[in-house]
Structures are given as C-alpha cells and as structure tokens.
Amino acid sequence: MFPAENLREWRGHKVIDPSGDKIGELEAVYVDTASDEPSFITVRVGFIGRHRLVFVPLAGATVKPDALRVQFPKKLAGEAPSIDVDGELTAVDEPTVFAHYGLPYVPGAGGERRLGRR
Numbered sequence: 001m002f003p004a005e006n007l008r009e010w011r012g013h014k015v016i017d018p019s020g021d022k023i024g025e026l027e028a029v030y031v032d033t034a035s036d037e038p039s040f041i042t043v044r045v046g047f048i049g050r051h052r053l054v055f056v057p058l059a060g061a062t063v064k065p066d067a068l069r070v071q072f073p074k075k076l077a078g079e080a081p082s083i084d085v086d087g088e089l090t091a092v093d094e095p096t097v098f099a100h101y102g103l104p105y106v107p108g109a110g111g112e113r114r115l116g117r118r
Contacts (some may be wrong), residue, residue: 033109
C-alpha cells in the first residue's frame with residue numbers, strides 16, 4: 001500500500017473502477033486507526049449542487065498516470081454509505097461502511113473507532 005500522505009496529493013483526481021469507469025473524484029483518505037495505514041477513501045459523486053461523499057476501500061487499489069483505480073465496481077461504490085460533502089462519518093455508521101463491502105469490522109480493544117480521516 002502507498003502512504004496516506006502520497007494519496008492526499010491525489011485529492012481531486014479521478015477514481016475509477018476495475019473496468020475504467022469513473023466513480024468520482026478523490027476527496028479524503030481514511031486510515032485504519034490500529035495500523036495507521038490507508039484503508040478507505042471518500043469519493044465525491046453526484047451532480048452539481050447534489051454532491052455526496054461515498055466510502056470506497058483501498059485494498060488492491062493501484063495508481064494510474066491520471067487516476068486511482070480501486071477494486072470495486074462503480075455501481076457498488078455508488079450505493080455505498082455516504083456523507084454530505086461537509087459531513088462526518090459517525091461512530092454508529094462506521095460498521096455499515098465495512099458491511100457494504102463485505103469486510104469484517106472489529107473495533108479497537110477499548111471500543112475505539114477503526115477509521116480516522118487524514
């Protein structure tokens with residue numbers, strides 16, 4: 001995986017699915033709080049005036065010359081849990097992000113959240 005600080009430089013670049021379809025534009029990077037490794041990104045989707053941020057896992061993602069390619073189809077990403085452009089992922093909603101992609105969700109030993117925005 002690539003460092004979170006390198007991914008932040010990609011903010012505003014397009015995010016594509018495995019077949020090259022554009023999902024949206026990279027907005028933010030979320031790290032796994034246990035490992036401090038990049039885990040999810042938020043992708044800006046929607047139309048002018050109706051944007052939202054969807055969560056997409058970074059597992060298996062690759063950097064192309066002009067885009068970040070994720071391993072999940074556009075349709076699945078588009079149906080993912082989302083927040084408003086100026087919103088925040090709540091602790092209550094965090095497990096649904098993992099569940100949407102069939103990923104296990106295990107909070108920290110003291111109940112700590114798994115995702116932190118960087």
